[in-house]
Amino acid sequence: MSNHTVMKAKRKSSKQGMPEAVELFLNKDRCKGCRYCVEICARKTLAIGDEMNAKGHLLPKVVENGECAACGLCAMICPDFAIWLSAEDEEAQGIDG
Numbered sequence: 001m002s003n004h005t006v007m008k009a010k011r012k013s014s015k016q017g018m019p020e021a022v023e024l025f026l027n028k029d030r031c032k033g034c035r036y037c038v039e040i041c042a043r044k045t046l047a048i049g050d051e052m053n054a055k056g057h058l059l060p061k062v063v064e065n066g067e068c069a070a071c072g073l074c075a076m077i078c079p080d081f082a083i084w085l086s087a088e089d090e091e092a093q094g095i096d097g
Contacts, residue, residue, distance in 0.1 A: 003029040004025055004026065004027055005025070005026045005059075007023070007024040007025075007062040008022070008062065009021065009024065009066040009068035010022075010065070011067070011069075012067040012069045012070075022070045023086035024084070024086075025083065025086065026059060026060065027081075027083075028053040028054075029054065029055075031053055031057055031080065031082040032055070032057050032082075033058050033059070035048060036074075036077045036079070037060050037074035037075075037077060037078055037083050040073045040077045041074055042069070042071070043068065044063065045063060045066035045068045046061070046062060046063070046074060070085060072085055
């Protein structure tokens with residue numbers, strides 16, 4: 001069983017060439033439920049869900065009809081590097097890895 005989960009959200013921007021969905025990846029084992037990603041999300045795309053990891057921490061989830069700007073703030077603020085955007089989004093934005 002994988003310790004990663006993929007969460008999909010609609011992309012807020014409809015720029016040509018950009019995918020219509022944003023994939024957010026979550027490493028369930030690394031997440032400690034600090035909620036920083038939920039609090040920093042300006043579009044309120046993330047919320048704390050009902051699912052717990054093996055350590056008993058509640059995991060973030062994409063809200064129903066959530067629209068993501070793919071800004072990456074959730075990934076930047078995560079102290080445990082538990083959440084990140086898909087590589088396709090980074091390539092589309094011209095971000096070097």
